[in-house]
Amino acid sequence: MPHSVSLITTIAAGMGFALILGLVASRLRMPALVGYMIAGVIVGPWTPGFVADVELAGQLAEIGVMLLMFGVGLHLAPEDLLSVRRIALPGALVQIGAATALGMAVGLFWGWSVGASLVFGLALSCASTVVLLRALEGQGILKSINGRIAVGWLVVEDLAMVMVLVLLPALAGLLGGAGEPAAHAGSSGSLLTSVAITIVKVGAFVAIMLVLGKRLFPKILWLVSRTGSREMFTLCVLATAIGVAYASASLFGVSFALGAFFAGMMMRESEFSHRAAVESLPLRDAFSVLFFVSVGMLFDPHVIAEHPFKLLAVVAIIMAGKTLAAIGIVLAFRYPLNTAFTVGASLAQIGEFSFILVGLGVSLGILSGEGASLVLAGALVSITFNPLLFSAAKPAENWLCKRSSWARQLRFRPAPFSELPMSTDQALLTGQVVLVGFGRVGRRIADALAERKIPFIVAEQHRELVEKLRAKGIPAVAGDASDPAVLIQAHIARAGMLVIATPDTIDVRKMVETARTLNPDVKIVLRTHSDEEAELLEKENIGTVFMGEHELAQGMARHVIAQMEAQAHVR
DSSP: OOSOOHHHHHHHHHHHHHHHHHHHHHHTTSOHHHHHHHHHHHHSTTSSSOOOOHHHHHHHHHHHHHHHHHHHHHHOOHHHHHTTHHHHHHHHHHHHHHHHHHHHHHHHHTTOOHHHHHHHHHHTTOOOHHHHHHHHHHHTOTTSHHHHHHHHHHHHHHHHHHHHHHHHHHTTTTTTOOSGGGGGTTOHHHHHHHHHHHHHHHHHHHHHIIIIIHHHHHHHHHHHHTTTOHHHHHHHHHHHHHHHHHHHHHHHOOOHHHHHHHHHHHHTTSTTHHHHHHHHHHHHHHHHHHHHHHHHHHOOTHHHHHOHHHHHHHHHIIIIIHHHHHHHHHHHTTOOHHHHHHHHHHTSOOOHHHHHHHHHHHHTTSSOHHHHHHHHHHHHHHHHHHHHHHHHHHHHHHHHHHHOHHHHHHHHOOOTTOSOOTTSOGGGGSSOEEEEOOSHHHHHHHHHHHHTTOOEEEEESOHHHHHHHHHTTOOEEESOTTSHHHHHHTTGGGOSEEEEOOSOOTTHHHHHHHHHHHOTTOEEEEEESOHHHHHHHHHTTOOEEEESSHHHHHHHHHHHHHHHHHHHHHO
């Protein structure tokens, strides 16, 4: 043909081989992503035959990361991240430090320089966005407290790696690098200036997104939705995700992933956020497949034969060292064993930031090609086995609890604020509303109840939020309401109504079953985003179902108030 078709060739070959090998992996009861990465190895430069364009594949993979993080942002509000900051911020920083120290120790043992060992350790410390989110979505826990901790941890890691990428060129000379960046390494003034500029840029980006983006993006989505054109709506969603990601990287120096994530969180303020998530899903899945293909293309199989023991050490740091460090940190914050195992398994892999970091380290003359190959090989191995580790988390927890009384104590120990204070007014514990979830919908319902002086108790997973509610004099218990102990603490046996205001309906049936076992006469109200799901829940006679968000909150509040006032008249 008279023109280049490398982009089309790369997509066609990557997706074609990924489909075939993904099916083979699924038939062998292995994760499909293993097949995707093997497809990348086949079309990569390290194997004979057809070679796809590695640079183009990397850019396509970046689009996948953007769309995936944008989708996560659509499901998480800023307060969801702030609610887990007490564990995500120190936890991520301590885990980065522990993994970096392990990598440095191994690098120094192999005779590498301090600089090479440092870059090597840092590359092993940061988890992959795509792998972590795919694992959380596959387990159905992305929006649970465990999922929010893992995502918050990931955001902190991304911000830390942005800072590392800024500092590394300035420190290249001190770390044994060569080239132009080394000439400025000795200037502490230039180093401090670089750090200050980066902090100001990141701060400016976050401020603009929280102040301007929070108001602008929902309005744009509303205006486009008024055209009635589905393709215009989809175009608006994709243009926002990719455009903001690109602008954030170009103007403020943050990663594409972080920019897209904030764009999604701001667009979440729109009543059309659920539709935006659905419209972007097919492209998100397609490009995430290309991410795994691009990882496979970077893998050099010769490293397995040339450095088998070094590769084992790298995999041990990623999948054992990081996991144990994360588990220890989470347990130190008095979270249960299940949370610790989930977070630990989520972070037991490395990905896109690791590739960027080793690429920069090699270009600056700090890290050798051998170190880069080991990191890339470690990424492929850890990504391949991460789903298996994730699946083994629950059985491992059960096995440990059967054999250790200490593990059983960690599993069932009462979390802070998991019990109502003894001083709670008993008048609030009879005929009250048990309100599950205190997000945007839950807050509006609570305000309406408080205005009418109808007693209610909040059941919320975020212990920091429960602490604030109690400080305001609102009775609240911390925990997952699908756990019968949480509903018992909320005195569901004497409640007049159970209101499930959380967006997830995965554990609704368990909540309803528990509530009706303890209180057969309790009225139940719940929310959903899907017509099909609403129809199914109504057929099962689970309760009164509301849809939407703003209208949902108002409608649920009116219904609850009317029911409670009617009960009060009867009494």
